[in-house]
Amino acid sequence: MGKAIFITGTGTEIGKTVATSFLAFVFQKLGLNVKIFKPIQTGLAEDGVSFADQYWYEKVVGLPQSEGLYYMEPAVSPHLAATLTNTTIDPALIAEKIEQWKRQYDIVLVEGAGGLAVPLIEKEQGFYMTNDLIREYNIPIIIVSLAGLGAIHHTVTTVSYAQQQDIRILGLIFNQFNAESIIHVNNIETIKRMLGLPVIATLPSLAKVTKYTMMAMAERWLKNNEQKQLLQEVLSVEV
Ligand SMILES: Nc1ncnc2c1ncn2[C@@H]1O[C@H](COP(=O)(O)OP(=O)(O)OP(=O)(O)O)[C@@H](O)[C@H]1O
Numbered sequence: 001m002g003k004a005i006f007i008t009g010t011g012t013e014i015g016k017t018v019a020t021s022f023l024a025f026v027f028q029k030l031g032l033n034v035k036i037f038k039p040i041q042t043g044l045a046e047d048g049v050s051f052a053d054q055y056w057y058e059k060v061v062g063l064p065q066s067e068g069l070y071y072m073e074p075a076v077s078p079h080l081a082a083t084l085t086n087t088t089i090d091p092a093l094i095a096e097k098i099e100q101w102k103r104q105y106d107i108v109l110v111e112g113a114g115g116l117a118v119p120l121i122e123k124e125q126g127f128y129m130t131n132d133l134i135r136e137y138n139i140p141i142i143i144v145s146l147a148g149l150g151a152i153h154h155t156v157t158t159v160s161y162a163q164q165q166d167i168r169i170l171g172l173i174f175n176q177f178n179a180e181s182i183i184h185v186n187n188i189e190t191i192k193r194m195l196g197l198p199v200i201a202t203l204p205s206l207a208k209v210t211k212y213t214m215m216a217m218a219e220r221w222l223k224n225n226e227q228k229q230l231l232q233e234v235l236s237v238e239v
């Protein structure tokens, strides 16, 4: 039976899709069978036709094993997109898809829409949130954050929110990390000391994001055995 991992983050446009693609290439290079699932997609890609995340997985980084479930054109929060498009989001159907793919794949990477505290469904009494889906179906998460100024607050508040919701955090990924920046380097050291969570990877800014630059980034990362060891511990999968 495979393992599902929910890729969430400190917000939108912070690199969840890039981090999910990176993890997919890493796992594939380790011989694992990976499925990518972005159940709720809002907003179109630059071609004005495709849905942003699906376009990215299929066309930019060539990961055809990616799939969505709800595709809504307005580039807004899922709860508003569902209202605007008269779409009924069914968390049980999302969970069913994940369980189905756990029977076929070693790893199912589930990308969230925006950050962790994002509403999926507007109800009479309040909202059904992304964290409700994660908790209800007991999916462990990896939190993606940008590495620059602001990362401390964004990461600490997102982690604290996840912990309040009894959500299991496998680790952190910092995106657009600049090893030459004292802010970036100190941010990660500070956050490690404050939270004591594994830092699974720090992803540099890529001048051009393609299947090849992403694969090369995964290869560079895998060369460091210590990180492979961390991946094994964090994901308790034989790698
Ligand atoms: N490490 C990186 N190097 C170069 N470009 C990056 C990197 N990380 C993210 N980007 C760019 O920043 C933009 C946002 O990244 P991404 O789509 O992964 O964000 P996201 O968190 O998945 O957004 P959403 O909430 O819409 O799903 C994309 O255009 C992507 O190409």
Ligand SMILES: C[C@H](N)[C@H](N)CCCCCC(=O)O
Residues within 6 Å of the ligand: 012, 013, 041, 042, 043, 074, 075, 076, 077, 078, 113, 114, 115, 117, 118
């Ligand atoms: C349109 C965007 N790229 C994402 N697909 C959805 C982001 C939802 C953010 C909700 C919020 O935190 O305000």
Ligand SMILES: [Mg+2]
Residues within 6 Å of the ligand: 016, 017, 018, 053, 111
């Ligand atoms: Mg994305």
